[in-house]
Structures are given as structure tokens and as C-alpha cells.
Amino acid sequence: MSDNLITDSVFEHTARLSRLEIKPDETNIKNQLIETVKYVEVLDELNTSDVSPTFQVNHKSNILREDKVEASLSQELALSQAEKVSSGYFKTTATIDKNK
Amino acid sequence: MTDLNKLTLSEARKGLKSKKFTPTDLVQSCLDRIKSFDKKLNAFVTLCDEEALKQAKTADISLPLGGIPIAIKDNYLTKGIRTTASSLVLDEYIAQYDATVMKKLKNAGAIIIGKTNLDAWAHGSSTETSDYGPTLNPWNTDHLPGGSSGGSAAAIAADETIISVGSETAGSIRQPAAWCGVVGFKPTYGRVSRYGIIAMKSSTDSPGPLCKTVDDAATLLEIMSGHDPYDATSIEEDSWKKPEIRQNLNGLKIGIPLSYFPSQIQPEVKKSILEAAETLKKLGAQILELPDVLDPKYSIAVYTILQRSEVSSNLARFDGIRYGHDRSFFGTEAKRRIMLGTYSLSAGYYDAYYLKAQKVRTLICQDFDKQFQKVDAIIGPVSPTTALKLGATKGQAMFGELQDMLVEPSSIAGLPGISIPCGFDKTALPIGFQIIAPQKREDLVYQIAKIFEDNTDYHTKRPKL
Numbered sequence: 174m175s176d177n178l179i180t181d182s183v184f185e186h187t188a189r190l191s192r193l194e195i196k197p198d199e200t201n202i203k204n205q206l207i208e209t210v211k212y213v214e215v216l217d218e219l220n221t222s223d224v225s226p227t228f229q230v231n232h233k234s235n236i237l238r239e240d241k242v243e244a245s246l247s248q249e250l251a252l253s254q255a256e257k258v259s260s261g262y263f264k265t266t267a268t269i270d271k272n273k
Numbered sequence: 274m275t276d277l278n279k280l281t282l283s284e285a286r287k288g289l290k291s292k293k294f295t296p297t298d299l300v301q302s303c304l305d306r307i308k309s310f311d312k313k314l315n316a317f318v319t320l321c322d323e324e325a326l327k328q329a330k331t332a333d334i335s336l337p338l339g340g341i342p343i344a345i346k347d348n349y350l351t352k353g354i355r356t357t358a359s360s361l362v363l364d365e366y367i368a369q370y371d372a373t374v375m376k377k378l379k380n381a382g383a384i385i386i387g388k389t390n391l392d393a394w395a396h397g398s399s400t401e402t403s404d405y406g407p408t409l410n411p412w413n414t415d416h417l418p419g420g421s422s423g424g425s426a427a428a429i430a431a432d433e434t435i436i437s438v439g440s441e442t443a444g445s446i447r448q449p450a451a452w453c454g455v456v457g458f459k460p461t462y463g464r465v466s467r468y469g470i471i472a473m474k475s476s477t478d479s480p481g482p483l484c485k486t487v488d489d490a491a492t493l494l495e496i497m498s499g500h501d502p503y504d505a506t507s508i509e510e511d512s513w514k515k516p517e518i519r520q521n522l523n524g525l526k527i528g529i530p531l532s533y534f535p536s537q538i539q540p541e542v543k544k545s546i547l548e549a550a551e552t553l554k555k556l557g558a559q560i561l562e563l564p565d566v567l568d569p570k571y572s573i574a575v576y577t578i579l580q581r582s583e584v585s586s587n588l589a590r591f592d593g594i595r596y597g598h599d600r601s602f603f604g605t606e607a608k609r610r611i612m613l614g615t616y617s618l619s620a621g622y623y624d625a626y627y628l629k630a631q632k633v634r635t636l637i638c639q640d641f642d643k644q645f646q647k648v649d650a651i652i653g654p655v656s657p658t659t660a661l662k663l664g665a666t667k668g669q670a671m672f673g674e675l676q677d678m679l680v681e682p683s684s685i686a687g688l689p690g691i692s693i694p695c696g697f698d699k700t701a702l703p704i705g706f707q708i709i710a711p712q713k714r715e716d717l718v719y720q721i722a723k724i725f726e727d728n729t730d731y732h733t734k735r736p737k738l
Contacts, residue, residue: 178622179616183616184612187612187615187616187619188612190615190619191585191608191611191612191615192589192592192600193600193603193608193611193612194600194601195608199605199608201668202605202608202609202612205609205670206609206612206613206616206670208670208671209577209613209670209671210613210616210626212573212574212577212671213574213577213578213626213630214574215570215571215573215574216571216574216575216629216630216633218571219571219633219636221629221632221633221635221636224632224633224635224636225632225635226628226631226632226634226635227631227632227634227635227638228476228631229476229506230462230463230476230477230638230685230686230687230712231462231463231506231508231687231712233463233505233506236505236506238502246369246370250369251369251595253367253369254366254367254369254595254596254597255594255595255596256593256594256598257594263594263595264594265594
């Protein structure tokens, strides 16, 4: 780990992956990321070569239920908080260019 | 009937049952208090005054919380009521269903008087990062209430409500409880359902009560707990039940980790914790120093990586399509956390950060297992300091993490813990200490906290507003 990993291009790429626009007055975020990444290097002091990870503290996995239809939100209620709806659907921006 | 708002849950229930006052009197008393003081304190984001008074008229006082006003942290989904997580992204969001816990509280007869302020998305330990402005500490309004459940803690301390609920990911119940001089009970991870609580760090998020007494908090935990099929990490057990009260602590071993007294600890905090240990010793407990507890600095790093990673995933759903505004409404704190999480989870960095942190989490869990071979429970400070002044978080990339260093290890391991009042510093700001026990041992936490409270009077002190 090293602090110069977060270059301008890594920072911009991360913002793109996060779907966030970083405003001009928020550029300090980059320095804070570097500062935080530097702090967490403390973990390198601990040898974890023979340690398995704990993703979940009550050690549960594969909680399944029967594939049975249960009551859910009505269409009207599900759409009630959307800013844009159309003919009973959520309206989103296009992800496919129809001219291609 | 005056000052009904100052009652504890058990006092209020007694009064309602003996018909000394009505649910309407009780609700009105809390609303009056809020109207007098909350413009300044800003503990509430949304008030439900009309609906609360309406419900009070038909309240069934035979229910466990019948006619009792409750303040709900604004990251609990409350059907038909605005739910913001203190973020402008959800400024106009009306919850479409109730959180499982909310259903349980409603079924028990509780009356929602309002939704309380938090650090936006629960990202913080100050309530200063709320998009609706900071909540102020009722003990001294130049100071912060702690967070993220700062609104709930301040509302209890200011007697604006009888009971309240919050949620803890790493300190968000215990730390504001300590800074505001109230009781905050964080259950074992999975004891209380997370369904319908706006997700922060899903692998440690634990909803729980903030109240005026240990007994009130335990009563609420009884109601809030229990298996929920809608939460895949929910413990498959029935509701938790309060154990018998102990007459003494004979035969109990309580440990104090020396590493929980870092060099920057405020001397008065250290003194109060050691005095609390002395009280527990007088009550019969054997107090043991724990010299080899893993340094909390590792928990700070583990928490920082895992929290940011889970946040970047959990907040990805806020796209402004199905609910809320679009991502341009995120505040700087949320952006900072999403960015680091995305970075630590992205190709090339996953092993170095996320996986490494999950491995160290194993070491933290093992360390607690080792300590609990020697002692039944652990006590220590909740926070290295009493409430800090407004503005303390400015420009601090890791304010919350450093502030919560003494509660992060137990949160990462999913352990139950409580913060209870144990003193005041020279400026009359409250001090709290925590009791931690192995997973699912809320019974021990409760018994130790209850006997301490019964033998001290710190919990009876209230700020002058």
C-alpha cells in the first residue's frame, strides 16, 4: 500500500464508478482519501497469512425461503415516491442508444 | 399535571394505569417541551404532533407501550411519515412501509411523536453532518450531542420524549448516550431486525433503544428483538427477555482492557470509569486488568475500510429513479465515504484493503473470545472525552472513527453493550461507561448495568434548559 496510488486519474475513475460528481469545492476529498488510506496501512503490522476472513459475525449463510408469492407493495404505492413515472412504470434515462 | 414529559417509561406506565393522567396529557406534555426547546436543540427533523394527539385519544394502555410517546431516529422507515436519514436525497421521501421494529413498537402501542436528527445516512459521531443542521447537546448547547443517534439521545436528555430508538453501527447508540448522559443499549448483531432501517454498514448495523433508565431500555429491547425472516442475518431466537435482577455481583469477573485508556483520554473520564469499577467491586464483582487486549487502532482501520465499502454498495441504490432525489444531492461526507469504499472494493485493491480488513476482523473476534475465557464481561470508557464543541468535525476525514475507537472493536465482533451515566466533568458534561459481554449475553449486560444504576444517582440528573 502506498499513498501515491490515488493519482488524479484513479480519483476521477473512482468518482465515475461511484456515479458521483465531485464539485470544485470538494476536491479536498482526494487528500482526505490519501490520508485515510495511509491510516489503514496500520493493518500491515498484523500477519494474516493463515487467517480466514470473517464476512459475517453470526456465521450464517444461504438463508432461503420457499418460492411462494407473498403480499407486496401495490403498484400505486411502489410508484408513489418516484419523480418520473409513465404508464405505470418508473421512467429512467435511456441506457441504450436507439440510433446504433 | 405538569412535567409529565420528565417521567421514565415505568413511571409513565404506572401513572397511565392508575389514571393519574391520560395518554393525551402525556403526549401534549412532550409536544409542549419540544415546542419550547427544540427550535434551539434541533433534535427532531419531523414532528408528528397532529397524528400523535389523534392516536393518544384511542390509545390502549393495557399494551406494553400503550399511550407512550416515542422518538424515532429518522433512518427507520415509518409508513406514511417522511423519512430522510437526515439527507437531502430523501428530503421529500414518504416511507412506503414500516421497518419490522417499527411494526413491533406500533403493535406494542407506542405513539410516534417525531423523527430525530442524525448524521446524514448515520455517517458520523457528532450529528454535525446532518443536512438539517447539527443537534445541540442539552447539557451545553455549545457542544455536540455525539452521533449518529444524536437526535434521539438529546431528545431523551432534554425530556422531549419518554423513550426513543436509534441504531448503532459502531458507537452510534453508546457514544451519543454517553455524551448526553442517558442510557443506550446496543444489542448483539442480529438480535434486532435491520429490515426497513436505511442500511449503513449492514454487517454491523444494530438497532436499539436510548432511554432514561436501564430498565426502560431493557423493556424496549424485549419489544424490539426477535427473529425476522425479512432479515437474513437475524438470530433465530424469540424475543429477548429481561433476566432476574441480581442482589450483588458475587462470583462475577469483570475485565478492564488497559488499551481502552489511550494517551489522549480526558483525565476526568478515566477517573469516572475507575470509580465505576470500584462501585462494581463493592457490589461483589472481581475486577481484573486485561493487559493484552488488541490495540483499538486496528479496529479503527478495519471499521474504516469495511464501513466505506458497505456504504458504497448500500448507497448505490439511491439513483433518484424509484424514490428520492438523484446522486447530486449527496453531501460531502457521504461522497467521501462512497469514494473510499468504491476504491477499496475495486479491481486491484480488494485484497489489500477489503479482504485484509475482514481477516483482521477474525483476529478481533478471536481476541474477544480469548478475553472472555478470563472474564464474564468487560467495562471501559465509551468515548475518550466528554462532548466536544460544535465544529470539532470540520476537516477531519476520520473524526468518527477516532472518536469511536473504544466501541468499534465490540461492534466489529457483533457483541452487545450498554452505555450508562457514571459521572460529570468539571464543566458539568456527562460521562458514560460501557459494559460489553459475549454475543447473546444481553442478560449479563443488563444485570451489571441495572445494579450499578440502582446504587448510583447519575442517571437521575437532568440538564437545565
